Amino acid sequence: MFNAPPLSERHQNILRATIQHYIATAEPVGSKTLVEEYKFSVSSATIRHALGHLEKAGLLYQPHISAGRIPSDWGYRLYVEQLINLDNPNTETVKQSLQQKLQGEHWNFEILLQRAAQILAGLSGCIALVTFPQTQVIQLRHLQLVQISGEQIVVILVTDSYQTHSLSLDLPISLQEADNQELLEQELQILSNFLNHKLRGQRLSQLASLNWQELGQEFACYADFLQGLLQQLQPFFRPSPPSAMVIHGVSEVIRQPEFSQLDQVHMLLHLLEQEQDQLFPVIFDVGEGPGPARPEPSVTLRIGAENPLESMRPCTLISAFYRQGHLPVGSVSVIGPTRMLYEQVIPLVESTADYLSATLSG
Incomplete structure (x- = not known):
């Protein structure tokens, strides 16, 4: 650093x-x-x-x-x-432009994202990238353990978006040998109730940090089972990237002197068109994704060599999360040459994110 x-x-x-x-x-x-x-x-x-x-x-x-x-x-x-001074009187320009262009009753959030990106690109002179809200900022709504044989049970997870996931697990050996299956079913129901009480409303990504051995103290014979459940749930802990992003302003930016070499233009276009899966982790701060437990500045910048992707080394990336309530669900970003009007562009990105947050949470 x-x-x-x-x-x-x-x-x-x-x-x-x-x-x-x-x-x-x-x-x-x-x-x-x-x-x-x-x-x-x-x-x-x-x-x-x-x-x-x-x-x-x-x-x-x-x-x-x-x-x-x-x-x-x-x-x-x-x-x-x-x-530089970021208290620029033009910081309200994006909000006013969005309000003027979106007046009327016939719009949806996808149209809002499209227009927000278009306005941001025009005002900043940069490439505007606005991601759709993440569908994988998942919270647990319900968990149920159901016995399917003498040796296995199914764990059913229901998320806050009413998506259902299921996986099979082996019962502990001591419980496979239980004589009273009716008593075992009752015990599994009690355990389901216990886990729902402990875990309901938590994001799946937070479950990885729970002390499952501690949870198991109240059900000692299930301690290893709960640890195995944790491992099986790992694929659900990593939020998947947003399914798409809106991009505007490419044609203007590649006319800048910094992109006079065709290979630089091709690398950047290839990133935006073919390798968005590499771009998402950069926008969402490499791997962890946004979350209320991880504080972050309102706007983040990666300047030149601070960008991990070679195709972005001649560029600056400026990003801000937009939120639903307090939870970050998407990102507003611009990519432009390192030679940009930072004192104007930074407030524009922040204002766009604030406007989307207010609309989504309103």
Whole structure:
């Protein structure tokens, strides 16, 4: 992780001006440009010395020996975290545009996602990605144990979306040899009631962290059985990625100078069109998925090399979750060149996610 070096106020101002000029022009920035356009009350030699210091700190670099400087990924990271103001009056633009375009009674949430992505892409100048709500943020509604033979039972799970899953398990050896099958059925019903009391309303992904040996203390002969049940339920613990996402704004972004090389364009298009399964874990923070037990910032950024996928290394990914109640169920993201208007795009992503949350939870 990058640790930002301490910078004097002068160095901060010069770094801010360099990044802002490069974002606006896509041209390397030299000391003469900074002196002429930003009215620094110091000499060109002082500016050159400051640029050299910022380059040694890893915040700027020269694409060619005779060229000016351009921001590094670390430079953009420091710029976003320390040098810009996100309290922009334009942050309400997305909400107002959505409200205006969605007036009327004949719409559904899928149409809302389509229009939200279209508006976000147009206002940000980036590729907008909006995922459909996840169907696998599952909570347990009911669990039932049913004996099907002297050696096996079926575990039936019913989720909050009324999906049903079942699996077969072997009974503990001590219970397979039980003489009174009617008593065993009664005991399984008591155990079912006990598990429902303990587990109802919990997300399946949370069950993996439960101490099943502790649950088994009240039913000692079932301790190993409950541990086996945990292992059999593991496939249900991992939320599957959303089934689809809405994408807008590709044609405009690939015209940017950063994508002048065709191989970079092909890699990005291939990711968006053919490899969305690789993109979902990046958007949803690699593997764990969003959840109320795992706090996260309202907006997350992956800048350049911070992206794990090679096809996204020339890009910045900005994402925010939208929620149903307090539970994150989907994501609003933009992908664009690292040379983007962060002070505008970050609030736009956050505002879009907030609007979707309010609509979904209203």
